Amino acid sequence: MVATLNKADVSRMVRECVPDADDAIVEYITGYLDENSNVGDDEDAISEFVRPLLEDAGGDPDAIDRLCQKFQSMFDSHQAANKDSQAGGNKGGSNGLAKLLEKPVHMQSMNAVSATGKIGVGSVDLEALSGRKVLSQVDTKKLEKAEAKIAAKMAKRAARVEYAASKLLDKKDEIDLSAVNPILDYTSTKGKIKDIKLENFDISFAGKRILTNASLSMAFGRRYGLIGRNGIGKSTLLRHLSKRELPVPTHISILHVEQEMVGDDTPALQAVLKADQWREHLLSEERRLNALAAEMEKGQPAEGQTKEEFEQEREKVSTDIREVYSKLEAIESDKAEARAASILAGLGFTPDRHHNPTRSFSGGWRMRLALARALFCKPDLLLLDEPTNMLDIPAVIWLENYLKNWPNSLLVVSHDREFLDEVATDILYQHAENLDHFKGNFTQFHATKAERHKNQLREYENQVQYRAHLQAFIDRWRYNANRAAQAQMKIKILEKLPELQPPEEENSIFFKFPDPDKLSPPILQMAECSFGYSPERALLNNINLDMQMDSRIAVVGPNGAGKSTILKLLTGKLEPQRGLVHRHGRLRFALFSQHHVDQLDVTLTSVEFMAKNWPGKSEEEYRRQLGAFGITGMVGLQKISTLSGGQKSRVSFACLGLQNPHFLILDEPTNHLDMDSIDALTVALKQFQGGVVIVSHDERFIESVCNEIWVCEGGHLQKFQGDGIKEYKQYVLSKEQ
Known part of the structure; x- marks a missing residue:
């Protein structure tokens, strides 16, 4: 960068200009300016990339103008210094487009310029066409350099966006949430208005506009579902609310469940209890005041303290203790442990695991612990991001019933329609930088949205017809003396009509798995199979299965019962300790793991990853395969690390297709997929000519795809004799009662 300015100076200047800017934004701007010392070549680089970031961070427009002008002037000086240093050996070099018109050249010495604007393409002789010599003032070498420079600039602009996204996405979230969500005495906020009304706000992330001039109203006590396509910015909206980057009233407590909790030696039950910081504060005060009161019981004033002052202090301690006890009673602190244990049990933690240290749990169970802590705290506004992803069907049912009685406000991102x-x-429907509000649950939303779109389309068609009628009248009569005045009036009416925008049409998503070659039975059988990870304790006993090419089987049951283990036994990743597994000699499996993201090399592009693991095809074939699962355009050439969770899932599905399997084994395939992608996957599985085995908690997905349900619990796998997933759900509820 400019020799007279270092990164610390740039960081200080940005901080002075925009004091409230996030560390991630400041670090990005500083790193970007430092790594792009020739940014002055792009006249719009500062205005198009640095300025919007500063404006989104909330800076004063005049201060931002001055800072951007200062950056531009420094880069201009840097450019001039570089040119002076190169003047001795590069006098004839390019100095921008302004010096292209220096050296005359005859067009006969060049190939013609093609329609694409590139030199050296085609063989048209312009001199022969015109019949005369054409003298051009264009220096061809300089023109070629200019074209190369323009291409480099376009590539650099694309790289900037990716650079910004990677910097901001990789940045650890170091914000101290306790600073923006301090410990609140929630007994003192009773009676205060806790409705949230936010108007005319914008949200941007990594240089991409998420919401523009949006409004959000949430009435206290109502439960809002936030839906929208993958990558539209739903999680970003939740983060802005939790960090109070949107002006939520300070007396409203907020808790955002987004990531699994960090494991340590704290027992699970105690970790849940500690989540209520106000209760922990009161208990700490109780211990401190009781210790102080016990010390005062000795009746000895401190050195330099009168007896009267000593009595006054003892009376104050006594009053404070009574107040603490009163507040502990008001929050029903004595019932807290029973309530925490009940929440843990509902989320699948057996009583013997309540006192296990949190570090002993896997990532999925720690996510449940984070959810349990949030439910125990009862914040005024609870923010949940895909809470059902790590839950089995019994836990989803429990969570549904628990949240139906949630007394405060709830905002949940979910793609589970039944939930x-x-x-x-x-x-709340987020789309095209807008946020629309619909009353009712998802089914009512879907019907209302369809009717609203139909009305918008009808209104659009009427407007098009009306404008066409006006235009036809104008075209017919504008030059007729008798009708000219009327035609002029119609012209004025047409000019005053607002710009016509067609209703938003969402692009449909389609998935397609290749159909396998036919196999003759028997295809896949398990006979009296038993398995355990240790010889002393069997996890599964006496499993019997017979699967055909048209099988559509859902394996359900509580977490830890062995559902994923059954899938591994089917595919041969594990072998039974007893019993027999028969697989057809030409049978091919494709396994979609619940933790499929861990199997992707995020440092590669999707095309590179496929070529590395399934070589032998051209880039076009890999991109065509990705396109069959909604990864279109340049997305397949982006690094996997820059893709959203839903896009990563689609890449994994595309990889399954490359294996041309006879059986698809899918472990929680709908996690991270938006509703349109789930619909596309449902259709693709229905059309697939091979067998399908699914482990899923998504009720609607199971009902749409599967015709058999197998229940895994208590060490056994048995076919459910009831009628579909809804009856199994009733069966689970009846067991809990």
Whole structure:
């Protein structure tokens, strides 16, 4: 960068200009300016990339103008210094487009310029066409350099966006949430208005506009489902609310469940209890005041303290203790442990695991612990991001029933339609930088949205017809003396009509798995199979299965019962300790793991990853395969690390297709997929000519795809004799009662 300015100076200047800017934004701008010392070549680089970031961070427009002008002037000086240093050996070099018109050249010495604007393409003789000599003032070498420079600039602009996204996405979230969400005495906020009304706000992330001039209203006590396509910015909206980057009233407590909790030696039950910081504060005060009171019982004033002062202090301690006890009683602190244990049990933690240290749990169970802590705290606004992803069907049912009685405000991002139907009282639909509000659950939203779109389309068609009628009248009569005045009036009416925008049409998503070659039975059988990870304790006993090419089987049951283990036994990743597994000699499996993201090399592009693991095809064939799962355009050439969770899932599905399997084994395939992608996967599985085995908690997905349900619990796998997943859900509820 400029020799007279270092990164610390740039960081200080940005901080002075925009004091409230996030560390990630400051670090990005500083790193970007430092790594792009020739940014002055692009006249719009500062205005197009640095300025918007400063504006989004909330800076004063005049201060931002001065800072951007200062950056531009420094880069201009840096450019001039570089040119002076190169003047001795590069006098004839390019100095921008302004010096292209220096050296005359005859067009006969060049190939013609093609329609694409590139030199050396085609063989048209312009001199022969015109019949005369054409003298051009264009220096061809300089023109070629200019074209190369323009191409480099376009590539650099694309790289900037990727650079910004990677910097901001890789940045650890170091914000101290306790600073923006301090410990609140929630007994003192009773009676205060806790509705949230935010108007005309914008949200941007990594240089991409998420919401523009949006409004958000949430009535206290209502439960809102936030839906929208993958990558639209739903999680970003939740983070802005939790960090109070949107002006939520300070007396409203907020808790955001987004990531699994960090494991340590704290027992699970104690970790849940500690989540209520106000209760922990009161208990700490109780211990401190009781110790102080016990010390005062000795009746000895401190050195330099009168007896009267000593009595006054003892009376104050006594009053403070009574107040603490009163507040502990008001929050029912004595019932807290029973309530925490009940929440843990509902989320699948057996009583013997309540006192296990949190570090002993896997990532999925720690995610449940984070959810349990949030439910125990009862914040005024609870923010949940895909809470059902790590839950089995019994836990999802419990969570639905628990949230239906949630007394405060709830905003939940979910793609599980049945869950939203059970929980949501309102739907917020995020699309095209807008946020629309619909009353009712998901089913009501879907019907209302379809009717609203139909009305918008009808209104659009009427407007098009009306404008066409006006234009036809104008075209017919504008030059007729008798009708000219009327035609002029119609012209004025047409000019005053607002710009016509067609209703938003969402692009459809389609998935397609290749159909396998036919196999003759028997295809896949398990006979009296038993398995355990240790010889002393069997996890599964006496499993019997017979699967055909048209099988559509859902394996359900509580977490830890062995569902994923069954899938590994089917595919041969594990072998039974007893019993027999028969697989057809030409049978091919494709396994979609619940932790499929861990199997992707995020440092590669999707095309590179496929070529590395399934070589032998051209880039076009890999891109065509990705396109069959909604990864289109340049997305397949982006690094996997820059893709959203849903896009990573689609890449994994595309990789399954490359294996041309006879059986698809899918472990929680709908996690991270948006509703349109789930619909596309449902259709693709229905059309697939091979067998399908699914482990899933998504009720609607199971009902749409599978015709058999197998229940894994208590060490056994048995076919459910009831009628579909809804009856199994009733069976689970009846067991809990």
